Amino acid sequence: MGDVMKKVVIIALIILGLIIIGNFVYKYINKTAEQDPKMGNSEISDDLQPVWVEIAQAARGDIITYISETGMTLPVKSVVVAAETAGRIVQMDVKVGDFVQRGDTIAVVDDEIARLALDQAEAQLINAAAAYEKARKDLQRYQVLLKNEEVSESEFENVRVQHELARSAFLSAEASVKSAQRQVRNTRISAPISGQIAEKNVQTGNMIIMNQPVVKVVDIGEIKVIVRISESDISKIRKNIPVAVYADAYPGFEFMGTVFTLSPEANPESHTFPVEIIVPNNQQKTLKSGMVVRVNIQSDVLENVLLIPRDAVIERFGRNIVYIVDGQKAHERNVEIGQVKGEEIQVVSGIEPGETVVIVGQYNLEDGTPVRIK
Template identity: 35%
Template sequence: MKSIGQYLRLSVLLIFALSLFNCGGSKVEATTENKRVFPVQVVPVVRGNVENKIAYLGNLEAYRNVKVYSTIPTKITELKVDVNDVVKEGDLLAVVDNVKIKQGVLQAEAGLKSAQAQYENMQTEWKRIQKLYKQNAVSQSQYDAVKTQKEAAEAAVNQMKAGLQSAREQLKDSYIKAPISGIISSRNYNVGDQTSPQLPVFSIVQMDRIKIKIDIVESQVSMVYPGLKAYIKVDTYPGEVFMGKVDKVYPIINPLTRTITAEIVIDNSDRRLKPGGFARVEIVTTEHENVLVIPNHAVIEKTTLKYLGGGLSNSEIKTDYFVFIVQDSIALMKKIQTGLSSDNKVEVSSGLKMGDLVVTIGQYNISDSSLVQIVEEGK
């Protein structure tokens, strides 16, 4: 009996020891888990500008494109410029055959001179007849006849003046001049060719500014107005961004497309941009300057469904935004309020301060108060 009792006591002690051992092992594992250090990457909260933008596609166009016609259907006798030449307003571009026009001017000048001489003679006669008429020395019919001749001579002078003016205008038109400053983009005639009212002699483009026409969808019409900043990218210069602005918004919505046309203007004084090219346009509709910003991917969204009673139809979806910041190697979860978001960054209106270290990689592996080690600090 004694031996059996000893065995029982030994068994109880062994079981008790094993239980203590097992409990101690769990505590060791828990302690090890709590002390696990998670590697994270962080960036500091900084100040910057955040823009809300809408994107459109369009084509580059010359700011002005003027076609220059000859108003006289005759042969080209001189060409003063060619394609790609830079011209100023008023520069001589070409001359058409004006030999007969010059002869017409000379004839008109001679005719005017003759008419003026005749008119001066009639003026002298008119003064004489008026004096005699007052003295009752001539009849009414004689008086009226001289008056009529004087008026006819005056009308002849005016007619000859008009004819001379017309001849001079035609002679002026025979010298084709640039109506605007720009670059000759096309020439459609050679010397000796007969001009036509349907085909321009030249086309002149103004390229110191470039415009882009885009079609704004009806739902965004109220967001776009003159003066807004725009970013433009073209395939000709990959990676480069050109600055422009909304110059005008057309007043009428197209009933077929439900869009309204807007024009973007870009400074092109260096003439790098060429009309006809494809363009990607981003119009800045809203801009917040000097605000706290963090990378978009640092933000954790948590969506909850709150039942208000009466089934799923009577419920409310709520989304909250959180980030982890690191203080003394400890990750702290912070609820934040966000604002505008663009270009992989988001505005933070509350919940963070300048310089806070926000976790950007590793945030989904940690929880509030986790031990962390910063392996890299971004900018």
């Protein structure tokens, strides 16, 4: 008797356990069906229970289309400042990143030799000027003597030749002084443009030679971006059209520029056309040279097109559909979609302006499902 009771209790417990598990599975499946819109809601459809939905109205608006490319920032103005004289650097106070104005002193080369050369040239000029003045007076005097037939033609010719030689010597000495003065000025290396020091190639105490690079100055008040546009898109771009520029270094920040130049010649290998974009920098000079940026070039404006929220469009069996609310029921419509504008999408055909589309709850609908609007 005891064994029989034990078996009955065990069987009862097993049955109770199966009931509990079955109930749990049933609730889980129902909950999953409610949370997963792709499973549909056949129970609602079969029982014709209203589905709570949110709606929006189809309306007309404009869409701006863009061509998106990636490029690299470059300074509009960039100058490598080279030495115009040889010697030892005796002063150089700038460092990379410093701002300089046009004409500011960047470095100073020892000018002792240059000044000695200038002193010598000036002394030679004084002597040449005195000799030239004497020769000029002699020529004037001999012109009078020749006219009075007091000197011969050959004597006058000798004086004239001496005058020409003295004049040439004076002009040469004058040019030597100007050259020596230039050499003295060249010992002071100055900024040819306003901007920032991007590279520094020498230090105080270094010996430099003629044409040796000293610093690189860049002006990033304006930045240029070179992008390469495909054959299919180049006809959509025009000079001066607006361009939005985005840098990964500044997420969420937008810089605005314009198309500056379009090359008439494609790269023979990539078959793309170089397009130069000019972007005014802000006061903080946020954009730097050498950054990788993304650009959106405005290519077209679609005016007065029909727009609905993107969430209203769902794909089923390879078709794009929306649900239109008519009265208290939702009706399925096939739609042809076009361009995207943020959270909106263009509808080319399938619905009319003013019709109401479901934007929340659409995954639980079928054609003819009763709805209630939240």
